[in-house]
Amino acid sequence: AQTVTQSQPEMSVQEAETVTLSCTYDTSESDYYLFWYKQPPSRQMILVIRQEAYKQQNATENRFSVNFQKAAKSFSLKISDSQLGDAAMYFCASRGTSYGKLTFGQGTILTVHP
Amino acid sequence: NAGVTQTPKFRVLKTGQSMTLLCAQDMNHEYMYWYRQDPGMGLRLIHYSVGEGTTAKGEVPDGYNVSRLKKQNFLLGLESAAPSQTSVYFCASSRLAGGRFFGANVLTFGAGSRLTVL
Numbered sequence: 001a002q003t004v005t006q007s008q009p010e011m012s013v014q015e016a017e018t019v020t021l022s023c024t025y026d027t028s029e030s031d032y033y034l035f036w037y038k039q040p041p042s043r044q045m046i047l048v049i050r051q052e053a054y055k056q057q058n059a060t061e062n063r064f065s066v067n068f069q070k071a072a073k074s075f076s077l078k079i080s081d082s083q084l085g086d087a088a089m090y091f092c093a094s095r096g097t098s099y100g101k102l103t104f105g106q107g108t109i110l111t112v113h114p
Numbered sequence: 115n116a117g118v119t120q121t122p123k124f125r126v127l128k129t130g131q132s133m134t135l136l137c138a139q140d141m142n143h144e145y146m147y148w149y150r151q152d153p154g155m156g157l158r159l160i161h162y163s164v165g166e167g168t169t170a171k172g173e174v175p176d177g178y179n180v181s182r183l184k185k186q187n188f189l190l191g192l193e194s195a196a197p198s199q200t201s202v203y204f205c206a207s208s209r210l211a212g213g214r215f216f217g218a219n220v221l222t223f224g225a226g227s228r229l230t231v232l
Contacts, residue, residue, distance in 0.1 A: 006156075043226040044223070100210075100221075101162060101172065102159075103159075
């Protein structure tokens with residue numbers, strides 16, 4: 001079984017600044033993937049970034065990067081140069097080998113102030 | 115290319131009524147999933163299917179039934195709706211991959227269906 005915990009229900013950031021969203025997970029599997037999803041008010045689930053557990057290098061997608069600490073089972077998301085369009089609910093999720101089921105954290109609401 | 119389409123997008127039910135949510139995908143994906151989203155709880159897996167004619171229970175299956183008679187469709191049924199089933203429901207699909215790369219294929223989500231049970 002997998003569990004994902006996001007301990008920050010809400011976060012805020014000033015436009016153009018940097019913010020980090022926290023996520024911890026637990027899994028008994030050796031092969032797994034970690035994801036960050038963004039959910040704007042439209043409700044659409046948008047994949048932000050993906051990390052393969054067997055890769056030591058942290059994933060990066062433009063202004064989004066992760067800090068993957070495998071031993072600590074930590075997977076944080078850093079958003080640089082925050083933009084108003086980054087305001088959304090962010091979900092951390094893990095996926096193992098059991099039929100590809102995705103396990104989500106509780107979500108963090110990110111507010112971006114102009 | 116429509117991706118994953120959920121029908122209906124909104125529905126209001128009275129306690130005890132029944133309804134079916136339809137999920138259709140046009141990507142020839144093998145795997146399909148139904149999740150519910152509730153405030154403070156993230157998305158939780160209700161049922162999933164690994165292929166046509168097969169279904170399995172997820173984390174919160176009670177009160178729901180599913181069917182996958184065709185590969186492209188995954189139906190979620192509520193036989194006797196309860197207020198606790200008020201939620202936003204998401205369908206998702208994924209391609210099959212083998213071995214250690216199983217989790218590599220990302221899920222494609224539908225736009226969600228908001229269900230209110232009075």
